[in-house]
Amino acid sequence: MIVWIDGAFGAGKSTLARQLHRRLPEALAFDPQCVGAILVTSAPPAPSGDFQDLPLWRKLVADFVIGLADDYGQMLIVPMTLVNPHHRGEIFGLIKKSGHELLHVFLEVPADELRRRIDAQILVDDDWVRDGGARAFRHRKVERCVAARESLTGDTLVLRGDRHTPAGLADLVVAAIDDRKPVPTGADSRCSSNSGEAADAPEIGPALRSVRVVATTMLKADARARLSEQLGPGFVVLDLRKAPPSTDIVIAPVLSPQTISALKQMFPAARVVLTEIEDRDTSVSFPGPVQRAIEAGADGYVVAGDLAALAAFTAADTHLALNPGRPGQLQGSTVRSSGADQSGADESVRRELGKHSRRREIH
Structure with a gap:
């Protein structure tokens, strides 16, 4: 899967990409800006001055993404602003045509907050002239980037970048990734309270009425199974998306107050426990x-x-x-x-x- 993180300059794309890498250490990283840097020094500039307007940039970016996914077979995280809907459609169309699944994440942030973030950033170290030029370029793009929200397709995951912490945003993206992954039959068979298989279903069944239900987005199937075994026969550990409203405990990484409130509404009887963990055996890493x-x-x-x-x-x-x-x-x-x-x-x-x-x- 390719996870493309889109949004205005200053929306938090690179920060979100780093948070995702902490949760998905096997994922590869690709910055299309590098392709633009090559073209800036190797090809005539676009009349607009924006290398994204060069057809070659769009073709090379799509080829690079497809090549990495084909050759390494790993998830790819791509943080890059795509303002022009035609450019976006061209790149995404080539990626989807290659057979790879694409999750388009758009970070929505109000214009005033974007300007504040741009002014607070140091864009080019030890070169105030280039730093000022980069800042001015980003300011010029604010309104256009904000307006890009209106041209998004219905399958875009739109997240408010100003209402969640980077960790909270990463949790939402990981949940969306899990939503798109096919779950093999019996994948969570070890997450059981007794000898039977845990029923990862929204409605709680007879097999779960006598146990305490723990829900989390932090753990994959193998780690949920390990935790379930360590908790003992009185507990069952489920994926958060498949947990019943009567769940007893929700285990989550450090989240924004808004996300915690949402979890409380989803699971009104549950204790929400924020957790920092580093487990090498299961490659679970959620520092805080x-x-x-x-x-x-x-x-x-x-x-x-x-x-x-x-x-x-x-x-x-x-x-x-x-x-x-x-x-x-x-x-x-x-x-x-x-x-x-x-x-x-x-x-x-x-x-x-x-x-x-x-x-x-x-x-």
Whole structure:
């Protein structure tokens, strides 16, 4: 599959591409800008000054995408703005004609926010003249890029780039990718509560009424099966898209507040647990801000409801010390003061963060 990330300059295409690579490390990356750079130095320029207006650029980009997909058989992530609907149709038409599936993702961002992002970016390091030229070019394209939204085809995945975090956008794209993948019969047969096969269906059946249902978009079939086995016979782990509304627990990476709210609406009875994980055995990698802070050398992590709760946490040396029973692990907490009784802070959420395994425990 080819995942083409489209949108205006400053919409967040490259950032989303990096987030996708963290989730899909086997995917290849291709930047059509490189083809444009070759043509700028090797061919007469287009009268408009935009190399996308060169028919050769469009042909070479399509050939390159098809060649990479044919020769390596891996997913391809392509971040590139395509403003002209005819150019877009020409490139996409050649890709689809070759037999490869194409997911077109368009990041929609309002013009004012795009201008703010463009002004905040450093586009060319150590060359203020070229940096200013690149910035001016992007500003000139803002209105046209925003207007491109109206020419999109019905199969385009349109996402509001200003309403989700990059990680949240990546989650939505991965879910769309999974939607288009054929699921072999019995692919999730190991995600079962007993000896039978888990029924990945929107309606909960008799086989699931006696177990706790865990839903996630973070894990592929093999990792869901592994987690289901480790949880034991009282649990079943399903793909989020196939989980019933009565799901008990939703496991997700760090998400935007809007996405969390949407999950709460989809699964009103579920606990939504945001997770940072690095599991080499199943190639599951969802790093987050806490993990990065720990790796950078932070010695503690606390979400304090107020200053009194922070004081209670800070005063308890055991909270800030490395766990003596688990060398290399760090204890963190989410604490809220209870007013008269500060001991309630010790009965709230405690999270242990280790080098390879980070768990959240509720007391």
